[in-house]
Structure formats: structure tokens, C-alpha cells
Amino acid sequence: xxxxxxxxxxxxxxxxxxxxxxxxxxxxxxxxxxxxxxxxxxxxxxxxxxxxxxxxxxxxxxxxxxxxxxxxxxxxxxxxxxxxxxxxxxxxxxxxxxxxxxxxxxxxxxxxxxxxxxxxxxxxxxxxxxxxxxxxxxxxxxxxxxxxxxxxxxxxxxxxxxxxxxxxxxxxxxxxxxxxxxxxxxxxxxxxxxxxxxxxxxxxxxxxxxxxxxxxxxxxxxxxxxxxxxxxxxxxxxxxxxxxxxxxxxxxxxxxxxxxxxxxxxxxxxxxxxxxxxxxxxxxxxxxxxxxxxxxxxxxxxxxxxxxxxxxxxxxxxxxxxxxxxxxxxxxxxxxxxxxxxxxxxxxxxxxxxxxxxxxxxxxxx
Amino acid sequence: xxxxxxxxxxxxxxxxxxxxxxxxxxxxxxxxxxxxxxxxxxxxxxxxxxxxxxxxxxxxxxxxxxxxxxxxxxxxxxxxxxxxxxxxxxxxxxxxxxxxxxxxxxxxxxxxxxxxxxxxxxxxxxxxxxxxxxxxxxxxxxxxxxxxxxxxxxxxxxxxxxxxxxxxxxxxxxxxxxxxxxxxxxxxxxxxxxxxxxxxxxxxxxxxxxxxxxxxxxxxxxxxxxxxxxxxxxxxxxxxxxxxxxxxxxxxxxxxxxxxxxxxxxxxxxxxxxxxxxxxxxxxxxxxxxxxxxxxxxxxxxxxxxx
Numbered sequence: 001x002x003x004x005x006x007x008x009x010x011x012x013x014x015x016x017x018x019x020x021x022x023x024x025x026x027x028x029x030x031x032x033x034x035x036x037x038x039x040x041x042x043x044x045x046x047x048x049x050x051x052x053x054x055x056x057x058x059x060x061x062x063x064x065x066x067x068x069x070x071x072x073x074x075x076x077x078x079x080x081x082x083x084x085x086x087x088x089x090x091x092x093x094x095x096x097x098x099x100x101x102x103x104x105x106x107x108x109x110x111x112x113x114x115x116x117x118x119x120x121x122x123x124x125x126x127x128x129x130x131x132x133x134x135x136x137x138x139x140x141x142x143x144x145x146x147x148x149x150x151x152x153x154x155x156x157x158x159x160x161x162x163x164x165x166x167x168x169x170x171x172x173x174x175x176x177x178x179x180x181x182x183x184x185x186x187x188x189x190x191x192x193x194x195x196x197x198x199x200x201x202x203x204x205x206x207x208x209x210x211x212x213x214x215x216x217x218x219x220x221x222x223x224x225x226x227x228x229x230x231x232x233x234x235x236x237x238x239x240x241x242x243x244x245x246x247x248x249x250x251x252x253x254x255x256x257x258x259x260x261x262x263x264x265x266x267x268x269x270x271x272x273x274x275x276x277x278x279x280x281x282x283x284x285x286x287x288x289x290x291x292x293x294x295x296x297x298x299x300x301x302x303x304x305x306x307x308x309x310x311x312x313x314x315x316x317x318x319x320x321x322x323x324x325x326x327x328x329x330x331x332x333x334x335x336x337x338x339x340x341x342x343x344x345x346x347x348x349x350x351x352x353x354x355x356x357x358x359x360x361x362x363x364x365x366x
Numbered sequence: 367x368x369x370x371x372x373x374x375x376x377x378x379x380x381x382x383x384x385x386x387x388x389x390x391x392x393x394x395x396x397x398x399x400x401x402x403x404x405x406x407x408x409x410x411x412x413x414x415x416x417x418x419x420x421x422x423x424x425x426x427x428x429x430x431x432x433x434x435x436x437x438x439x440x441x442x443x444x445x446x447x448x449x450x451x452x453x454x455x456x457x458x459x460x461x462x463x464x465x466x467x468x469x470x471x472x473x474x475x476x477x478x479x480x481x482x483x484x485x486x487x488x489x490x491x492x493x494x495x496x497x498x499x500x501x502x503x504x505x506x507x508x509x510x511x512x513x514x515x516x517x518x519x520x521x522x523x524x525x526x527x528x529x530x531x532x533x534x535x536x537x538x539x540x541x542x543x544x545x546x547x548x549x550x551x552x553x554x555x556x557x558x559x560x561x562x563x564x565x566x567x568x569x570x571x572x573x574x575x576x577x578x579x580x581x582x583x584x585x586x587x588x589x590x591x592x593x594x595x596x597x598x599x600x601x602x603x604x605x606x607x608x609x610x611x612x613x614x615x616x617x618x619x620x621x622x623x624x625x626x627x628x629x630x631x632x633x634x635x636x637x638x639x640x641x642x643x644x645x646x647x648x649x650x651x652x653x654x655x656x657x658x659x660x661x662x663x664x665x666x667x668x669x670x671x672x673x
Contacts, residue, residue: 156407158441179441179477184673204673228406230471233370238471259368261471314469315372315383315402 001349003029004046006037006101007055008063013330014055020342024350029053037097038066043104051349052106054115056327057094058168067093082197084164084172084189088221091119091166109345110326111302111355118306118326121165121224131299133292134320136161139225145215148225152178157227161261162215165222168325171198172218175228175261176211185211186261189218202260229320231263232312234280239263239272240311240322243290244329244341245297247304247348250290251336252329264309264322281316289319296321302355304345305329368470368671369499369520372400377431377462377495384420394424395459400467402435410446413437417449427459431495435467441474444481444503451489460490466499466520473500474673476522476552480504487511501525501553508534516542522580522672523547523554530556533563540570544577546607547587549672554582558590565594577604577631580669584608585617592621604631606655607670611636619648629653634670636660 003021007014009031021029030046034057037043046052057063061078068085069076071092079085098112117124128135139151139160152160158179164172174187184206190199191210196217205211215223231238237257242264244252255272256263278286289310297306307328312319329341339347374381376398382389384399391397401416421428437445445465450457463486466478478500484507487496494515498504501521506528514537519528524547532545543564548554561578563569573596578587588610591597603624615637624630632645633655642656660667 158439159406177441177474177477179474182477184474206673228471230469233469233471236370238370238469259370314471317383317386317404 001026002047002050003053003346003349004032004050004106005029005053005055006032006043007034007053008057008060009033011055011059012332013327016330016332016340017053017055017342017345020340020346023343024346026346034060034063034097035066037100038063038070038093041100043101045104046106048105048107050106051109052101052104053109053345054098054101054112056330057097058327064090067097069093070096080195080197082199084167084196084198084218086221087164087166087172091116094119107355108302109304109349109355111300114300114303114306115326118300118324119166119168121163121167121323122222124324125224125226127299128296128321128324131295133296133299134318136226136229136320136322138227142219142223142225144219145212148176148215148223149178151225155227159228161226161228162218163224163226163323164218165224168327170202170262170264172196173262174211174214177228182206183208183211185214187214188262189214191217202258202262228261229311229322230314231261232280232314232316234272234276237272239277240309241277241289242325242328242331243293243308243310244331245293245306245308246329246341246344247351247353248294248297249344250293250297250308252331252334252341252344254331254334277312281312285312285316285319292319292321296324300324304348304353304355305341368673369475370469370471372402372435372467372469373398373433373464376433376464376497379431379462381433384416384423395427395430398431398433398462398464399424399429400433400435401437402467403438404436406436406439406441406472408436408438410438410443413446414449417453421453421456424459426456428453428457430459431462431464432460433464433467436472440466440468440472440479440500441477442479444479447481447483447486450486454489457490458492461493462495462497463490463493464495464497464499466497468499470673474522475500475520475671476548476673477502482506484509487514501528501548504528506531506535508536510536512539514540516540518542518544518577520544520546520580520671521548521552521554522669523549523552524556525553526556526560529560533561533569535569537570539572541572542575542577543570543573544575544579544604546580546671547578547583548580549582549669552672557583558586561587561590565590565596567594567596567599570596574600575602575604576600577602577606579604579607580671581605581608582669584610584669585614588614589617592617594622597622597624598626601628602631603627603629606631606633606635608634609636609660609667609669611667612638612641615641615645619645624649625651627652629655631655634658634660636662636667 307325
């Protein structure tokens with residue numbers, strides 16, 4: 001079995017996967033840098049039987065700039081540290097790049113169409129909703145603060161999560177609540193001059209002018225708005241789960257906890273205690289949640305892994321899917337049956353997992 | 367920070383979700399029933415229907431303990447206390463009431479829309495425990511009530527008028543009083559002077575637990591408490607969740623003796639490690655809680671629960 005990776009070579013995602021391949025006694029995967037793929041537009045031809053893992057292009061400023069340049073069709077400036085800019089262009093660039101990668105041959109472990117769906121929140125939400133999977137209801141498309149308020153009024157909703165359509169983690173997300181003329185938003189977004197930044201600290205805006213500014217700046221790149229699903233908590237933190245489903249099996253779980261409504265920041269939030277959450281939810285609710293995660297992943301049968309973010313409702317009565325992550329398998333030191341997420345994927349390949357081919361209809365959800 | 371979990375035990379009874387049809391309850395009087403609408407914006411009829419269903423499930427005396435979560439647009443519509451008053455005959459067993467068991471995920475505490483609670487207190491002379499969360503539109507007039515043992519106001523900003531009404535009330539059997547004073551920005555405009563009748567020990571003769579919590583004016587409160595006659599009668603003094611710092615702690619230690627206390631709760635504070643240790647060391651025999659130290663931020667000190 002031969003493997004190749006498209007990724008940022010120095011990123012720990014690539015090194016950890018490489019280590020898992022070596023642990024399995026296989027030759028090290030060939031690494032094709034995102035920078036090279038994007039700047040040359042060429043993917044070195046790989047043997048038809050080689051498995052190709054597509055890693056996140058994230059955490060590399062130049063790769064981000066190239067994605068925005070290619071997707072936007074015009075020169076792009078490097079983003080400042082933490083700057084939220086050009087997520088729609090970067091998504092378009094990703095679409096182009098995935099086409100190139102597919103043209104290079106090999107057996108892709110993530111189907112490009114699946115990566116794109118997972119990276120497009122309105123589309124992913126629509127897919128899961130149509131499959132009968134539990135997701136919070138969403139508003140029709142909005143593009144700025146005025147249309148957000150109008151759509152909320154039409155729906156009769158006072159509490160929503162506003163998410164950039166192509167954002168990752170909590171970047172650009174607002175937990176927004178209204179009551180009459182009062183408004184409040186918890187968000188990691190910070191306004192600085194004519195730019196907006198993702199700050200690791202969640203702050204609260206109680207003035208409509210600031211909230212309007214943030215939403216209006218995020219709007220052009222696309223927004224996805226869901227009704228606020230009140231999350232369960234343990235102790236003094238709300239929580240949700242990241243469940244990585246590999247070859248259909250939801251076995252790698254982390255609990256993400258926060259004192260703010262945003263559980264999915266990179267820093268500042270603590271990992272919770274999985275057995276404690278499982279006990280609080282009860283075996284039946286826990287099993288139902290895991291079943292949902294497996295059914296979500298079954299919507300993407302051409303893809304080896306999916307990172308499902310799952311929320312339990314306050315009171316543990318039910319649960320809902322917050323989002324699905326195409327590159328959501330970075331869970332260092334989380335083991336299931338002694339295997340981390342990378343080991344488990346290599347093992348699934350060794351057992352004969354292979355992607356369902358394009359165009360083959362597979363029942364999704366259930 | 368804020369409130370994250372629903373109450374699991376209320377009035378010493380396990381809380382059972384009234385909407386959970388599968389919950390098997392042998393004795394409906396031995397649990398605290400929680401009614402909460404799943405929809406944030408559930409219409410009033412839906413809450414009334416759930417309430418009616420609970421009355422039928424709990425029999426002629428109604429629930430012993432009732433916890434109300436979301437009653438439908440709680441951020442905008444006052445809790446319908448009249449519904450309880452209108453059904454007073456069917457609620458003859460009611461001993462404990464908690465209105466507003468909503469987490470920060472469900473409603474900002476400062477937005478929870480309360481109302482004048484005087485009529486409900488007057489209509490239920492056998493009520494022993496009353497918990498109110500949220501202070502928007504909250505009103506109280508001085509009352510006389512012989513049944514009340516425990517009175518708790520959890521808020522991000524408790525109006526001075528409510529504090530004064532509690533202080534002017536005749537509650538001869540009240541042993542536990544908690545006032546979450548909150549911050550001025552969210553309506554918490556009470557000052558130490560408003561607490562004077564309570565601190566002087568003129569009202570509330572049976573009080574053993576006093577909680578002046580979540581206070582932006584924690585330093586001022588500490589100063590007032592340090593010389594307050596009521597303290598000699600208390601077993602529990604709770605100044606937690608606020609912004610107490612070294613100055614307030616120093617005043618507290620320099621004031622009257624606190625060594626008779628069973629428990630002193632100062633958790634969530636801005637004291638230095640040295641001062642926190644000093645408080646513990648100077649009060650041997652008292653269970654002192656100085657957990658959850660906070661760091662002052664660019665914008666100042668925050669109470670634990672505000673928005």
C-alpha cells in the first residue's frame with residue numbers, strides 16, 4: 001500500500017499522519033506541498049493505486065494568500081495575523097485546487113465534492129437537514145445586518161448563531177441575541193480600523209453599531225445563520241463534542257468546553273471529561289448521539305473521515321449537529337483501541353476501506 | 367462567565383422534567399417538577415397547557431416544588447405569576463418555587479423578564495422557599511410572610527427598590543437570604559445603605575445564612591459587613607461571585623470577629639494569593655472558600671454573572 005499527502009509539509013497534521021504510516025510499517029508517504037500545487041497548478045502524477053490524503057491548507061499564510069488569489073482571480077495581499085479576510089475567495093481557490101489534485105490521479109481519501117460540501121455551511125446544513133439528521137433550523141440567506149434582523153423577525157427568532165459560510169472553527173462566529181431594542185453578541189471578532197480580526201478571547205458587544213459593523217463586514221463572503229441551540233453544560237462550562245468518524249465508526253471523541261457560547265476556539269477552551277459527559281447524558285442519549293455522527297458521515301461515503309461537531313441540548317433531552325469538518329481529525333493523543341485518528345485511518349485502509357466512486361448513489365442519513 | 371446548568375436539586379428534592387413522559391415518579395410530591403418550553407418563543411398557551419398537565423399529574427395538592435425554566439419569550443414577556451395565583455387552590459401543596467431556571471445559553475440573566483412578585487408571595491402563605499432569577503421589571507413591596515425560610519434573588523443587577531423591600535419585609539422565619547446584587551449597568555443600583563436594616567439586624571430575626579453575592583460593590587459590602595450587628599447571628603456568610611479584592615478583605619479582617627462562622631464563602635475574587643491565604647489563616651475553624659481567583663482585566667473587575 002502506498003500513500004501520498006497533499007498538505008503543508010511542516011504542519012503537525014502532516015508529520016503526525018506520516019508517523020502513523022511509519023508505525024504501521026509502511027513506507028513514508030510522498031508529501032506534495034500545498035504551495036507547490038497552488039503555484040504550479042500541477043500535481044505530480046501518482047500511481048493509480050496510491051491513496052492520496054488531502055490535508056488542511058490552513059495555518060500557512062502564503063497558502064492562504066494563494067488560495068484567495070486563485071479563487072478571487074486577482075492579486076491578493078498576505079493577511080495579517082488573525083485577520084478575517086476573503087473566505088469566499090479562499091473557498092473558490094480550494095475548489096480549483098481540489099480539481100487539480102483529482103486530475104493528478106490516485107485514490108483520494110476525501111472526495112473533493114465532500115470537502116467542498118463540508119466547507120460550505122449552508123450547503124452542508126441543507127444536505128443534513130434533507131437527510132433527516134438533527135440540525136438547528138437555519139434562516140434563509142442573509143447578507144448583512146439589516147437582512148439578518150429582517151430574517152430573524154420573519155422567523156420570530158431572537159437568538160441565533162451567525163457563522164461565515166466558509167469559516168473554520170469559531171472564526172467570525174457571533175452568538176447573537178435580541179430582546180426588543182436590546183442586542184448582545186458574543187464573538188471572537190475584533191474590529192480594528194477597516195479590518196476585522198479573530199481574537200482568541202471571546203468578547204461581548206452590547207451596542208448595535210459594533211454588531212452591525214461586524215456582520216456587515218462578514219456578509220459579503222457569505223453567512224449561515226442558525227437558531228441558537230442551547231448547549232448542555234457540566235460544572236461551569238458549556239460543551240459540545242468533536243466526534244471523528246473514520247470508515248463509518250465514531251470512536252474518537254473530545255469534549256470541548258467553554259465559559260462563552262463558543263466551544264470551538266483553538267485556545268482558551270479546555271478539553272472536558274468524556275466519561276463525565278457520557279454519564280451526564282446517559283447511555284441512551286450518548287448512543288443516539290454517536291449514531292447521529294455515524295449517519296452524518298454516511299452522507300459522505302467517498303470520504304474516509306469526517307469531524308462531526310455535536311451539541312447536546314441543555315438538559316440532555318436531545319442533540320443536534322453544529323457542523324461537519326473536512327479536516328477535523330487533528331485530535332492529538334486521543335486514542336480509541338490504542339489508535340489515534342491517523343492510526344485508525346491507516347488501519348481502515350489496511351482492512352480494505354476504499355472510497356465509494358463518484359456517481360454511485362448511497363443512502364444518506366437514514 | 368455566567369450560569370451554565372439547570373438546577374438538579376431544588377428544595378432538597380431531585381428535579382424532574384415535567385415534559386419527560388417517560389420519567390417514572392413513584393411519589394409526585396417527592397420531586398421538584400421543572401416546566402420548560404423547548405421553543406424559546408413558545409406561545410403562552412403552550413406554557414399554560416404544560417402547567418395544566420403538571421397539575422393533573424401531581425394530584426389535588428399540586429407539586430411540592432416547582433421550577434420554571436423557559437416560559438416562552440422569557441427575554442421579553444414577564445412570567446405569568448397570575449397563573450399561579452389563579453390556581454392557588456390547586457397548589458395547596460406548593461412549598462418551593464423557582465422562577466427563571468435559565469442558563470446563559472438560553473437567556474441573558476439581565477434580560478429575564480420578571481414582574482411584581484408581591485401577589486404570589488401573599489397568595490401562598492405556606493411557601494417556604496422562593497428563588498427568583500433575573501431582575502428585568504422585578505418588583506417587590508414590603509410583605510409579611512411567616513412561612514418563608516429561604517429567599518433567593520439571582521440577578522445581574524438587583525434593583526435597590528427590591529433590596530429595600532426585602533429589608534422592610536417582616537419575615538420572622540427566614541433563615542436563608544441571598545441577594546445577587548450584580549452591576550449598575552444591568553440595573554444593580556443598590557448601595558450598602560440599602561442593606562442597612564438587614565445588616566443592623568433589625569429585620570430578619572431568624573437569619574443564619576446571608577449571601578450578598580455577585581456584587582460589583584463587593585468592597586463596599588465588605589466594609590459594611592465588617593461592622594454589621596447581624597453577623598454575630600450568622601453561621602454562613604457568603605460574599606462570593608463578586609469583585610472582592612485586597613482592600614475589602616483587609617477591612618473584613620480588621621472588623622468584628624468572624625471566627626464563630628461555620629462558613630465564609632469568598633470564591634470568585636480578586637484578592638492576591640497572599641491575602642487569600644491570610645484570610646484562611648486568620649479564621650481557624652471557619653471553612654473559608656477562596657477558590658476561583660480572578661485576574662483584573664483591561665476594563666476592570668467583573669462579577670461572575672452579569673449579562
